[in-house]
Amino acid sequence: MRPLAHRLTALLTTSALVLAACSHPDAAGSSAHARTFVVATAGEPDTLNPILGFGTDGASLIFDGLVARDATNTLVPALAAQLPTVSPDGKTITVPLRPGVAFHDGSPLTSADVVFTYRSVLDPSVDSTLRSDLDMIDRVEAPDATTVTFTLKYAYAPFLQRLVLGIVPAAALQGQDVNTAAFNRQPIGTGPYRLTSWTPGDRLVLAANTAYYGGAPANDTVVVAFVGDDNVRAQRARAGEFDAVELAPKLASGFGDVAGYAVHRVPTADYRGVMLPMGAPVTGDLAVRRALNTAVDRAAMVTGVLGGAGEPAFGPVPPGSAYAEPSVVGTAGGDVAAAARELDAAGWTAGADGVRAKGGQRAAFILMYPAADSLRKELALAVVADAEKVGVEVTPEGLTWDAIRPRMKDDALIMGYGTPYDPDFVSYKLFGGQFAGQGYFNPGSYRNAAVDRALQDGRDHADPAARKAAYAVFQQQLAADPPWVFLTYLQHTYVVRDTVNGVTPRVEAHEHDVANSLWWNIASWTRR
Amino acid sequence: MIWRVVRRRLAVAVPVLAATSAGMFALGAASPVDPAEQYAGAAAFTTSPEVLAQIRANWGVDDPLPVQYARWAGNLLRGDLGWSTSRHEPVADVIAARAGWTLLLIGVTLAVVLAVSLLAGTLAAYRRGGLLDRGLRAGAYAVESMPVFWLALAAIAVFALGLGWFPAGGLTTVTATGVSAGDVAHHLVLPVTVLAISQAPWFLLFVRDSVAQSLRDDHVLAARARGLPGRVVLFGHALRTALLPFLTLIGTHLPELVGGSVLVETVFSLPGLGAVSVQAALGSDFPLLAAITLITTAVVLAANLATDLAYTAADPRVRIDG
Numbered sequence: 001m002r003p004l005a006h007r008l009t010a011l012l013t014t015s016a017l018v019l020a021a022c023s024h025p026d027a028a029g030s031s032a033h034a035r036t037f038v039v040a041t042a043g044e045p046d047t048l049n050p051i052l053g054f055g056t057d058g059a060s061l062i063f064d065g066l067v068a069r070d071a072t073n074t075l076v077p078a079l080a081a082q083l084p085t086v087s088p089d090g091k092t093i094t095v096p097l098r099p100g101v102a103f104h105d106g107s108p109l110t111s112a113d114v115v116f117t118y119r120s121v122l123d124p125s126v127d128s129t130l131r132s133d134l135d136m137i138d139r140v141e142a143p144d145a146t147t148v149t150f151t152l153k154y155a156y157a158p159f160l161q162r163l164v165l166g167i168v169p170a171a172a173l174q175g176q177d178v179n180t181a182a183f184n185r186q187p188i189g190t191g192p193y194r195l196t197s198w199t200p201g202d203r204l205v206l207a208a209n210t211a212y213y214g215g216a217p218a219n220d221t222v223v224v225a226f227v228g229d230d231n232v233r234a235q236r237a238r239a240g241e242f243d244a245v246e247l248a249p250k251l252a253s254g255f256g257d258v259a260g261y262a263v264h265r266v267p268t269a270d271y272r273g274v275m276l277p278m279g280a281p282v283t284g285d286l287a288v289r290r291a292l293n294t295a296v297d298r299a300a301m302v303t304g305v306l307g308g309a310g311e312p313a314f315g316p317v318p319p320g321s322a323y324a325e326p327s328v329v330g331t332a333g334g335d336v337a338a339a340a341r342e343l344d345a346a347g348w349t350a351g352a353d354g355v356r357a358k359g360g361q362r363a364a365f366i367l368m369y370p371a372a373d374s375l376r377k378e379l380a381l382a383v384v385a386d387a388e389k390v391g392v393e394v395t396p397e398g399l400t401w402d403a404i405r406p407r408m409k410d411d412a413l414i415m416g417y418g419t420p421y422d423p424d425f426v427s428y429k430l431f432g433g434q435f436a437g438q439g440y441f442n443p444g445s446y447r448n449a450a451v452d453r454a455l456q457d458g459r460d461h462a463d464p465a466a467r468k469a470a471y472a473v474f475q476q477q478l479a480a481d482p483p484w485v486f487l488t489y490l491q492h493t494y495v496v497r498d499t500v501n502g503v504t505p506r507v508e509a510h511e512h513d514v515a516n517s518l519w520w521n522i523a524s525w526t527r528r
Numbered sequence: 529m530i531w532r533v534v535r536r537r538l539a540v541a542v543p544v545l546a547a548t549s550a551g552m553f554a555l556g557a558a559s560p561v562d563p564a565e566q567y568a569g570a571a572a573f574t575t576s577p578e579v580l581a582q583i584r585a586n587w588g589v590d591d592p593l594p595v596q597y598a599r600w601a602g603n604l605l606r607g608d609l610g611w612s613t614s615r616h617e618p619v620a621d622v623i624a625a626r627a628g629w630t631l632l633l634i635g636v637t638l639a640v641v642l643a644v645s646l647l648a649g650t651l652a653a654y655r656r657g658g659l660l661d662r663g664l665r666a667g668a669y670a671v672e673s674m675p676v677f678w679l680a681l682a683a684i685a686v687f688a689l690g691l692g693w694f695p696a697g698g699l700t701t702v703t704a705t706g707v708s709a710g711d712v713a714h715h716l717v718l719p720v721t722v723l724a725i726s727q728a729p730w731f732l733l734f735v736r737d738s739v740a741q742s743l744r745d746d747h748v749l750a751a752r753a754r755g756l757p758g759r760v761v762l763f764g765h766a767l768r769t770a771l772l773p774f775l776t777l778i779g780t781h782l783p784e785l786v787g788g789s790v791l792v793e794t795v796f797s798l799p800g801l802g803a804v805s806v807q808a809a810l811g812s813d814f815p816l817l818a819a820i821t822l823i824t825t826a827v828v829l830a831a832n833l834a835t836d837l838a839y840t841a842a843d844p845r846v847r848i849d850g
Contacts, residue, residue: 038702047616053571124582125586127567127583129567129574129583131579131582132574132575132578133574179586180611180617184616185617199799201799201803202699202799223702225797227698228794228797228803229794231681232797235685235688239688239695241695241696402560402561403560425574426574439576439580440572440574510570
């Protein structure tokens with residue numbers, strides 16, 4: 001049967017030839033390439049509809065909010081003609097719209113679009129997680145085509161910060177089920193880029209919106225590649241596929257000596273810490289909480305666990321914030337002796353096994369962490385080692401979130417939060433007594449009347465000086481009666497080709513993917 | 529006769545598919561994962577419990593399991609596969625957009641595996657104990673002990689980063705404006721090769737053993753005795769008889785190939801069904817999981833049927849009664 005063997009040989013030879021023919025390296029550097037930027041991230045959005053949570057913090061490339069944030073995270077008008085005005089009682093916000101703005105399909109932006117966007121978020125039949133952030137809104141109305149008014153249930157000082165949400169065209173969604181509309185995959189916005197294509201699991205291709213109200217972008221095309229695995233993303237970056245890529249700190253530092261690339265470490269307001277349940281005998285004890293805050297070696301965590309990409313955290317307000325209280329500082333390297341003195345003074349005395357005890361209660365507790373998060377695991381292990389130095393026995397336990405959730409009132413947990421935009425965000429619910437034990441809001445049931453009052457003052461008063469004073473009290477109270485052991489602020493690390501001009505890092509929030517990453521201003525990026 | 533077999537197999541397939549999908553729903557119900565929390569992602573930590581409860585109510589995922597299953601099965605009969613809660617689009621769209629790439633990966637890989645293992649296995653059997661035989665066997669055992677994702681990462685390190693011959697991942701060049709066959713082929717070389725190498729040992733060793741065995745069969749000895757050339761005896765007589773059980777092996781190994789493709793798709797960032805299956809499983813996305821399970825079951829049943837039919841066609845002595 002000679003022909004079979006021949007056919008097989010021929011087949012193999014042909015495939016080898018095909019493979020060889022395919023293996024020519026990509027020709028780079030043509031003029032089209034020069035006006036295209038490729039960025040890569042792990043975070044692929046589930047939807048491109050702002051109503052359902054795309055680009056909650058603005059800078060979503062496809063959409064604009066009524067307001068936007070500049071390089072210093074200061075609010076500037078976007079679709080609003082000027083910063084919205086707030087009535088003296090703080091409950092009515094009037095927004096004049098910028099004239100002459102059009103959506104990507106050419107239809108003009110009117111107040112009806114803004115009203116539709118916000119009403120959809122508030123509609124219970126719409127599966128939007130943003131509803132909890134906007135629960136202060138009572139009504140949103142359009143008195144005329146170019147004005148929008150928000151009426152709030154109560155005065156809410158940082159309300160303008162919530163207006164960065166992207167505005168969708170009402171005509172494209174009206175009468176449809178927002179949850180399932182085709183719009184969620186083929187969005188139409190007013191932003192600097194319009195969608196060319198989205199291949200889920202692969203990439204998003206955006207084309208410059210030459211009619212953008214802020215001027216046409218300086219480039220033609222932006223490709224956002226979605227590569228979920230950190231190592232794979234680093235390997236593809238090494239192969240030269242990306243102009244900018246988000247990488248874990250240790251993988252990014254590997255690019256420090258790669259010619260043609262620069263590593264950017266971007267500060268964030270995203271902190272990690274140990275949530276201490278107040279109802280448990282050891283973690284609820286004030287002396288133990290204070291001693292742990294004194295004992296942990298945050299500097300070692302920053303260098304050892306974060307590869308240098310972080311800063312010590314002593315509270316939930318990041319050091320770069322205008323609201324940061326300078327008196328709240330600690331020793332970054334940890335002060336074991338001071339912590340031991342504090343425990344001694346409170347009657348926690350060392351037992352035979354080196355673990356302290358008080359009134360028959362051993363100073364021991366379980367520290368949970370989400371098992372899939374290697375960063376939180378390493379932080380947990382560092383806390384275990386530091387606590388041991390002061391005679392507190394901490395047992396780390398890696399679990400899934402569904403196993404963690406029911407145990408949060410009894411066992412400590414490595415948690416992470418943080419947003420740079422306003423100290424009211426997150427902290428109000430995370431440390432407010434009225435939210436004790438409500439899901440992930442204040443899971444440790446922390447209750448401190450002075451903290452509650454300060455958080456309420458910060459939200460009620462529009463005057464910046466009054467707010468600053470309220471949050472100073474808030475931070476001092478947290479330091480005196482700590483609800484958490486605050487550990488570190490993270491830095492997001494990016495590797496960027498050094499021929500890219502215009503990269504302007506700004507303090508980032510926890511969430512950063514297509515929207516609100518280092519490429520928030522990619523419309524002004526050019527190539528050298 | 530063939531149609532009777534097909535009909536009988538279909539009659540068996542329906543209860544099997546129903547049992548598989550019901551089992552999948554039962555497993556899902558036992559999972560403690562909250563789909564609304566998965567849907568919210570990082571926002572789950574800043575979303576109030578009431579809003580999450582409202583979303584669950586909108587989806588009806590808190591309904592009793594039989595109610596959810598009946599609703600799903602009813603929609604299925606009307607041709608509606610349901611709504612994927614993890615991907616936020618109709619299940620049919622998720623599958624339509626991705627199944628093609630997975631099928632392409634698996635199909636090309638299977639063809640390569642078959643060609644290589646038949647040729648190499650037969651040659652190894654012909655010179656049993658020879659250099660080729662010993663080398664292939666050692667290689668096969670070595671590869672069998674390597675996890676496929678490790679092979680994939682190693683292949684990327686050598687052929688994409690070291691030599692720069694092939695791209696490190698993706699389906700097309702990241703700046704490509706469309707999907708061209710050449711570009712896709714170039715991107716599929718490494719994934720296909722890695723998946724083929726990881727799957728080939730079983731087939732290769734099997735072909736080698738059964739060809740070696742049939743080389744001692746009477747009809748092969750008779751062919752030799754008649755003075756036919758070695759190559760004709762090897763491929764025309766020995767391999768031919770050895771091929772029959774090989775068909776069964778392909779049928780039974782298809783699920784393993786599908787499993788390997790999930791890992792390969794993940795490492796090479798290919799937008800196939802693999803990544804969404806993982807996401808669906810992690811996010812308790814019953815409708816998508818059920819659809820993927822159903823499709824996989826159907827493919828395996830179909831492959832088994834095709835194997836059996838091929839078997840009867842290839843060997844007249846074999847009779848199947850369905």
